[in-house]
Amino acid sequence: MLSSTIQIETKNLNVYFDKHYVLKDVNIKIPAKQLTAIIGPSGCGKTTLLKSFNRLLEIHDEVKISGNIFVDGQDIFDSKGDEIPDIRKKMGLISQKPYPLPMSIYENVAYGLKIHRKKTKKGELDAAIQHYLQEVGLWNEVKDRLHDPASRLSVGQQQRLCLARAIAVEPEVILCDEPTSALDPIAAQQIEKLLLKLKQNYTVVLVTHTLRQAKRLADYVIFLYFGMVIEQGPAEDVFNNPKNPATIAYIKGDIS
Amino acid sequence: MDVLNRRTVEEKIFKLFMIVSICIVIGSLVIIFGLVIINGASSISIEMITQTPTPGNALGGGILNAIIGSLLLALPATGLACIIGIGIALYLQKEFSHPGFANFIRFTLDVLWGIPSIVYGIFCLMIMIALGMGSSLLVGIFALTLLEIPIITRYMDEAIKMVPIGLKESAFSLGSTKFETAIRIVRRQAFPGILAGILLGLGRGIGDAASILFTAGFSNRIPTSLFDSTAALPTMIFNLYSLPSGQPKAYAAAFILLVVVLLISIISRVLSKRFMKHVIR
Ligand SMILES: Nc1ncnc2c1ncn2[C@@H]1O[C@H](COP(=O)(O)OP(=O)(O)O)[C@@H](O)[C@H]1O
Ligand SMILES: [Mg+2]
Numbered sequence: 001m002l003s004s005t006i007q008i009e010t011k012n013l014n015v016y017f018d019k020h021y022v023l024k025d026v027n028i029k030i031p032a033k034q035l036t037a038i039i040g041p042s043g044c045g046k047t048t049l050l051k052s053f054n055r056l057l058e059i060h061d062e063v064k065i066s067g068n069i070f071v072d073g074q075d076i077f078d079s080k081g082d083e084i085p086d087i088r089k090k091m092g093l094i095s096q097k098p099y100p101l102p103m104s105i106y107e108n109v110a111y112g113l114k115i116h117r118k119k120t121k122k123g124e125l126d127a128a129i130q131h132y133l134q135e136v137g138l139w140n141e142v143k144d145r146l147h148d149p150a151s152r153l154s155v156g157q158q159q160r161l162c163l164a165r166a167i168a169v170e171p172e173v174i175l176c177d178e179p180t181s182a183l184d185p186i187a188a189q190q191i192e193k194l195l196l197k198l199k200q201n202y203t204v205v206l207v208t209h210t211l212r213q214a215k216r217l218a219d220y221v222i223f224l225y226f227g228m229v230i231e232q233g234p235a236e237d238v239f240n241n242p243k244n245p246a247t248i249a250y251i252k253g254d255i256s
Numbered sequence: 257m258d259v260l261n262r263r264t265v266e267e268k269i270f271k272l273f274m275i276v277s278i279c280i281v282i283g284s285l286v287i288i289f290g291l292v293i294i295n296g297a298s299s300i301s302i303e304m305i306t307q308t309p310t311p312g313n314a315l316g317g318g319i320l321n322a323i324i325g326s327l328l329l330a331l332p333a334t335g336l337a338c339i340i341g342i343g344i345a346l347y348l349q350k351e352f353s354h355p356g357f358a359n360f361i362r363f364t365l366d367v368l369w370g371i372p373s374i375v376y377g378i379f380c381l382m383i384m385i386a387l388g389m390g391s392s393l394l395v396g397i398f399a400l401t402l403l404e405i406p407i408i409t410r411y412m413d414e415a416i417k418m419v420p421i422g423l424k425e426s427a428f429s430l431g432s433t434k435f436e437t438a439i440r441i442v443r444r445q446a447f448p449g450i451l452a453g454i455l456l457g458l459g460r461g462i463g464d465a466a467s468i469l470f471t472a473g474f475s476n477r478i479p480t481s482l483f484d485s486t487a488a489l490p491t492m493i494f495n496l497y498s499l500p501s502g503q504p505k506a507y508a509a510a511f512i513l514l515v516v517v518l519l520i521s522i523i524s525r526v527l528s529k530r531f532m533k534h535v536i537r
Contacts, residue, residue, distance in 0.1 A: 056425055061350070082433075089431030099426040102444040102534040111440075112430045149534045162426070169430055 007032040007203040013067035035204040037218035045227040046207040054091040091173040092166025098158035100150035112169035136160040156187025296507030309476040322492035330461035333400035345412035369406035374466035394482040396472025404457035411453020415446035448528040455524035465490030489513040
C-alpha cells in the first residue's frame with residue numbers, strides 16, 4: 001500500500017491528560033518524504049498526536065503515555081532523558097501561532113546551528129543563514145534588517161522564519177500544527193507552496209482542520225475522531241472512497 | 257433627549273474625575289520637588305556631594321558619607337536579594353515545585369512585602385544584639401536585603417511565569433536542553449520584568465530609613481569596613497532635620513536623594529525599553 005519507506009510508526013499509542021483519555025490505541029504509519037495530513041474535528045487529539053512524535057508532550061507533568069512510537073525504526077521511548085534533545089532535533093515543529101525566539105532575525109536562524117555546534121565560523125554562519133532564509137523565501141524581505149528583532153516581522157513572515165529556524169537544524173521531519181490558521185490568505189498560500197517544496201527533502205506531517213487544505217496538499221491522510229484513528233491511507237482513497245461512515249460524514253461536511 | 261443628556265453629563269463627570277486624579281499625582285510630584293528645592297536652595301552646592309560633614313560641626317561640609325553609605329548599603333543588598341530571589345523564583349516554577357506549595361510561598365512573600373520596614377529593622381536589631389554585634393554596614397545590608405527580597409522575587413516569579421508555553425516548546429523542538437531553554441530563551445523573554453523588579457527593589461532600598469536606622473547606625477565618616485557604622489541618605493536627612501537650623505541642609509540632602517531615585521527610574525525605563533524590543537507577545 002505504501003510505496004515509500006516508513007518514517008514514523010505508532011503501535012497502540014495511548015495518551016492521557018490526568019484522567020482525560022485523549023489518544024486511544026493509535027496505530028499509524030507515516031511515509032517518508034511525503035506530506036501526511038492529520039485531519040479531524042477540533043479537540044479530537046491532532047495536536048496531541050503531533051507532539052507525541054518528538055516527545056514534546058512530556059513537558060507537561062500531567063501527561064501519561066503508553067505504547068510505542070518508532071522513528072526510523074527506533075523506539076523513541078527507549079532513549080533516556082538526556083537523549084530527548086536529539087530526538088526532538090530530528091523534527092522541526094511549526095505551531096499554530098508562530099513563536100520566534102526573543103532575539104534578532106539572524107539569531108533566530110543561528111540559534112539551532114549554535115546550540116548544536118554545526119557552524120561556528122562567522123562566514124559559514126552568515127552563508128548558512130542566507131541559505132535557510134532563501135529556502136523559505138524570506139531573504140529578500142529581511143536581508144537589510146537581519147539584526148532587527150524577530151518580533152517586528154508580520155505573522156506570516158514570523159511563520160516562515162520559524163520554518164527557516166527549524167530546517168537550519170537539519171531535521172528529517174517537519175511537524176506542522178495548523179500552520180496557516182493564524183495567517184491571511186496570501187501568507188497562507190506562501191506556506192502551502194513551501195510545504196509542497198519541502199516534502200521533496202523532508203517528511204512533512206501537517207495537522208489541519210480545513211479539509212480543502214488537506215485535499216490540496218496531502219499524499220497520505222489520517223482521519224482522527226475522538227482520539228481514535230478512523231481511517232488512514234493515500235489521499236485519493238480517503239477522499240474519494242472513504243469507508244467509514246464517520247469519515248464520509250466528515251468529508252461531506254456533516255461533522256466539523 | 258433626556259437619556260442623551262444624562263449620558264453626556266455622566267461622560268463629563270467621569271472625565272473631570274480622571275483629570276482631578278491625574279492632577280493630584282502630578283501636582284504632588286511638582287510640589288515635593290518645588291518644596292525641596294526652595295527650602296534647600298541655600299544649602300545646595302557642589303560641596304554637598306564632594307565633602308563629608310566638617311568634624312565638630314554637622315552643618316558644615318557635605319553629605320558624601322551618606323551618599324557613599326547609601327550605595328554601599330543598597331547595592332550589595334540588591335545583589336544579595338537578586339541571588340536569593342532568583343533561587344526562589346526558579347523553584348516556584350512548576351518544573352520544580354508542587355503548585356500548591358508554590359502558591360503558599362507566593363502568599364508568604366506577599367505578606368513579607370507588606371510588612372513595614374521598621375519591623376525588619378527591629379528584627380535585625382534583635383539578632384544583632386543576640387550576636388553581640390554593633391550597628392554596622394553589614395547588619396544594615398542584611399536588613400535591606402530582607403526588605404528587598406519579596407519585591408525582587410515576586411517580580412522575577414511573575415516575569416518567568418509569563419513566558420508563553422509555546423515559546424518554550426519552540427526552544428525544546430529545536431533540540432534545546434532544559435538548561436539552554438532556561439538560560440538562552442526564558443531568560444531573554446523574562447529579562448525586562450526581572451530588571452524592573454531589581455530596580456524597584458534598589459529604589460526601595462535606597463529610599464528606606466526605618467530598616468537601617470538602628471542597624472546601620474550613623475556616622476559622619478565614610479565607612480572603611482563592613483563593621484563600621486554608616487550614615488545613608490534617609491538617615492542623614494532625619495539627622496539633619498532634627499538639628500537646630502539644620503533644615504536647609506536636610507532639604508538639600510532630600511533633593512539629592514530624589515535625584516538618585518529619579519535616576520534609577522529613568523535608567524529602569526531606558527533599559528527595559530532596550531530589552532523589551534525582543535520580547536515575544
Ligand atoms: N495540557 C493539557 N491538559 C489537559 N487536557 C489537554 C491538554 N492539551 C490538550 N488536552 C485535551 O486533549 C484533547 C485533544 O486536544 P488537542 O490534541 O489539542 O486537539 P486538536 O488539536 O485536535 O484540536 C482535548 O479534549 C483537550 O481538551
Ligand atoms: Mg490543535
